[in-house]
Amino acid sequence: MPVSRLYKLYLSPHRKYVKVLKNLLGFVPGNLLLYRLAFRHKSVAQNVKKGVKNSNERLEFLGDAVLGSVVAEVLFKLYPYEDEGFLTELRSKIVNRQNLNQLARKLGFEQLIEYDARMLGPSRQGSLLGDAFEALVGAVYLDKGYNFTRDFLINQIIKPHIDIHMLEQTETNFKSKLIEWCQRHGKDISFDVVENEVGESLKLFTVQASIEGQTLGLGKEFSKKNAEKLAAEKACEALGI
């Protein structure tokens, strides 16, 4: 064992934190400050300069990108005969907030996240964990580089904790999600094919999803079904469901 690892694990004043992280992540972290930052929610962050807070949000931005790239490569290689639409959809099932929250809970992040519950509504608390997971990916990337992060994500996270083939089967069907929401709230919903803009291909379908006559999403695709799907997805986004 190299001296620096020995020191970190057994002698350093931060050895307890190092051990917790090692148990959680499977490796000895280098720069501890990065990991502390990854677990600090903005509700307990302090201003460091010009209104910028030492919260995990910047790391979350970086980690989200690195995670997206690693998952893209995994899926690209796992499904050599699927098109980019399939890959995009499957990736978003893997990295969506709900899935990352569950993952972070399973990994035991709750014991590490610093936050102030009084500053959060009940609906916001759920995303703390997923946000911290992304921030952690950013911290690992800055601490250890891309290849290490990639191997960490594949071997410690994706293989043991994510059942990609199961996620492949579960459909995130925005159209039925929207229809269910409307039934629950007693609202009328319609999907209508509308005219294309001047100059657009005749093969293109433009569909609008409307609730009580109000257009909430517009989708343009080369099949009517996919245009409806896209319109439904945008409407779900607009409604925040």
Add this chain to the structure above:
Amino acid sequence: MPVSRLYKLYLSPHRKYVKVLKNLLGFVPGNLLLYRLAFRHKSVAQNVKKGVKNSNERLEFLGDAVLGSVVAEVLFKLYPYEDEGFLTELRSKIVNRQNLNQLARKLGFEQLIEYDARMLGPSRQGSLLGDAFEALVGAVYLDKGYNFTRDFLINQIIKPHIDIHMLEQTETNFKSKLIEWCQRHGKDISFDVVENEVGESLKLFTVQASIEGQTLGLGKEFSKKNAEKLAAEKACEALGI
């Protein structure tokens, strides 16, 4: 010069293509098939299996993710005191389709892309170049790995061709974009603060952007201005503008 490079540049039957790529990219490519694939638009692609075409779309999916990750790191380090909202916005200005199209044109990609103009509407031709640029990033990644791709993007693409500080100044202002669109189409627009959902923080603002009374976008943020911005962005998305 290693023998394999000598062979590729001077003896291989593909030496002409290798030289073109070397001039364009600044390095000698390894697996030529990947690069040919990156420049093949779906309009000239053939079915290889189960309806999957040998077009650049899968590589585009991968390259888009890798590019996003590299640009995220560049901005994270270039702007240590800006928050994740700033970083996200600036990144989307760099990697948006229009910017990537211009970049690919400047790099001379037009001579390399294979496509069938008859299969494309006039509005679709523009994005060919940007799509191929992303696919190329995917090809470089598979051919040479992340660190090489990162250095290639930073030194050959971003530093010489992208003026980040200039892009920082140009504002993508969704609110004014939406207002202009409404003026052009003679439609009324309004931004209204609406009630939060039960349990949400009192500090949170919910704003809806409505056109002719139809809600097209909903934004929730901790300042009214940012909530309006988000609502406008979603409305722009819903309208496809």
